[in-house]
Amino acid sequence: MDEMTAVRELRAEAPTAHRADLLGGRDRLLREARKGSRARRLRSDWRLASLGAAVAITVAALVVPQVVGGGDAAPGARPGYTIELGSAKELLNEAADTIAAAPAVTARDGQWVYTRTVETNVTDDERPGPYTDERWTRYADPAMEDGKAGDDHSPREQYAFLKSLPDDPARVRAKARAFFSATHSxxxxxxxxxxALTAVISRSYVYDPEGLAKVYRALATIPGVRAADVQDAAGRDAIALYLEGDGPREEVLLDPATWLYRGHRYLDDGELIISGARLDTRVVDGKGERR
Structure with missing residues (x-):
């Protein structure tokens, strides 16, 4: 039996997708295949091979379109889709290589980290979204260090954590467990x-590239970590990571170009409940500044 026959039989009960729903995923795959750099070719080959092996493509309008003035789609308004890619091991190791070669992002005491995000939450009756949020976090904040705020570490403390990581992925996993304590028995x-490892990734506003790469390599050794092509709350392409299992699915989203944290999604019974995207993050000299 060929793969396409297997797909048709597997999804026989599903409604036929409209051609327009499939164009985005098709165009993205073609775009990846055309990219010329070695790193892009490797990722493109891996994605296409995974699609053939997994034989699992799900296309769905996950977010209801909303239009703002001028006819432009608001953040989070584009139709969402999920293209399952299978195991994330190879992808995470490639991401680690890319990040390790990138420049460090540093800050000094007295500076702040500015972030701007957008989120949709269908369970929020007052603000279902999409709505944006801006925050300023003090880089060096003694009140958030040395366990004073539990797992809510300051950016300075997290930077020090990344600088301290060993090469052995098993030891990195152990240090991450200690850095972020267990939430429940x-x-x-x-x-x-x-x-713990995905929390480090999501909070790496300021980072040492070698240390952050070690986090990705450690994450690649955890069994059951899977990847999917999705869209974030701003309608951008993203790579979703999630831990295979029953129950609700919590995804961490990565930028497919830089592999840095891009956002998160929460799905229950296949329905997208929460979708958040980081639109901007940068080091600034004072609270209230954006540049």
Whole structure:
């Protein structure tokens, strides 16, 4: 039996997707295949091979379109889709190589980290979204260091954590468990390590590239970490990471070009409940500044 026949039989009960719903994913795959650099070719080959092996493509309008003045789609308004890519191991190791070669992002005491985000939440009756938020976080904040704020580490403390990481992925996983304590007695060691490592990735506003690359390599060794092509709350392409399992699915989104954190999604029974995207992050000299 060929793969396309297997797909048709597997999804026989699903409604036929409209051609317009499929164009975005098709165009993205073609665009990836045409890119000329070695790193892009490797990722393109890996994605296409994974699609053939997994034989799992799901296309769905996950977010209701909303139009603002001038006819422009608001953040989070574009139709969403999920293209399952299978195991994230190879992808994460490629991401680690890219990040390790990138320049460091540093800050000094007295500076702040500015972030701007957008989020949709269908359970929020007052602000279902999309709505934007701006925050300023003090880079060096003693009140958020040395365990005073639990797992809510300051950017300075997290930068020091990345600089301290060993090469061995198993030891990195152990240090991450200690850096972010278990949330509940029912949380397995695998779940704890996955949550801790992805938390480090999501909070790396300021980072040492070698240290952050070690986090990605450690994450690649955790069994059950899978990847998917999706769109974030701003309608941009993203790579979703998630831990395979039953129940709701919590995804961490990565920028497919830089592999840095881009946002998050929360799905329950296949329905997109929460979708958030980081639109901007930068080091600034004072609270209230954006540049």
């Amino acid at each position: 029912s949380e397995s060691r695998t779940e704890h390590e996955y949550r």
